[in-house]
Amino acid sequence: MKILISLLSITVLLSGCASQLKKECENTNWFQHGESVAMRGEWLSSDPKILSCRKEEAEISESQADQGFKSGRIKYCTKENSYLVGKTGDPFVPQFCEGSDVKTLTSNHTKGIRDYCAKNNGFTAGASGKKYRNLCPTDLESGFLPEYKKGRLRYVEAQIKNAEDRRRELDYKMRLAMMELSSAESKVSNLRGQMSSLEAQRIFANSDNNESMKNDINNRISSLDSDIRRAEWSVNDAQRAKNNIQGEMDRLSKEISDYRTEMAGL
Structure with a gap:
């Protein structure tokens, strides 16, 4: 069962x-x-x-x-968009644009990239949370990257703090979830104990051929069986809630670890 x-x-x-x-x-x-x-x-x-x-x-x-x-x-595939794609530090796919003036689109994208890679945009780009795509030309990268890393460091520090705050909240929720699961499991164990007792009584009633007692016990067993099923559903719900919390905690732990590794290189 x-x-x-x-x-x-x-x-x-x-x-x-x-x-x-x-x-x-x-x-x-x-x-x-x-x-x-x-x-x-x-x-x-x-x-x-x-x-x-x-x-x-x-x-x-x-x-x-x-x-x-x-x-x-x-x-x-417009000149305006190809520039904006570059301005946000992303690559442009000119072969995606059939029949368009690919040369113009590529040129506009390059202009956008150069504006993105300006030294005075470095900190803002890093603090935005967007990772550097290694698209800056050599003549701009040396000025852009140090500023980008400063902004990225601020972003990473903020993300670590947010993740650690969230993990502390989840620690509390996990304790509650474990208590809920333990309570649900205890209820199932108690109900199964009652079921064992009733089944023993049913064996006695069968051997004594007491129809009235047998009917009463069978009714109680049927009712108790429903109670056990509901209690087991509660256990499943509690286990699922606990697993969901654990999954998020594991994700946050990995996220924090990854950010700390990245931070060491900034």
Whole structure:
């Protein structure tokens, strides 16, 4: 019974996750999503969200996504956008722009990169949290990077502090979750003890051929069985909550470790 309920719990949990993803897919504005994919200089065929939604067999408006992609591609392949992409320190994909003046787009992107790589933008770029993409030309990089590292150091320090604050909050939540889980497990253990006692009484009633007692015990066992199932669901819920907290704590620990490693090199 315990194994069956546990398997059922896992099935329902996975089903719930899948249903949530499917719902999210079907509530997506696919025109806007297709446009955003193109504005990143990427193709719909390799977009992670579309691939995940197709895997879930969710309803996707392929036509809307395609129309949005075409709209985004037009916007991406403009002189203004190629400059802005460079100004934010990102690479530009000229081969994404069929029939466009690639030379002009590339030239505008280079202008944007040079503005991004100006020494007086270094600190702001570093403090923004965006990682350096190694796109600055040699004549600007020597002035840009020291300032960028100062800004990046401030950003990393702030991220470490935020992550450590959050981890302390999770430490408290974990203690509560463990208490909740222990309480739920104790209730299940107590109910199973009661079930064992009733089953022993049923054996006695069967041997004594006491129909009235047997019926009463069977009714109590049936009711108790329902109580045990509900209690086991509570254990599963408590375990899931604990696991979620632990997962976030592990993620934060790795994040802090990664930031400390990076900070040592700044």
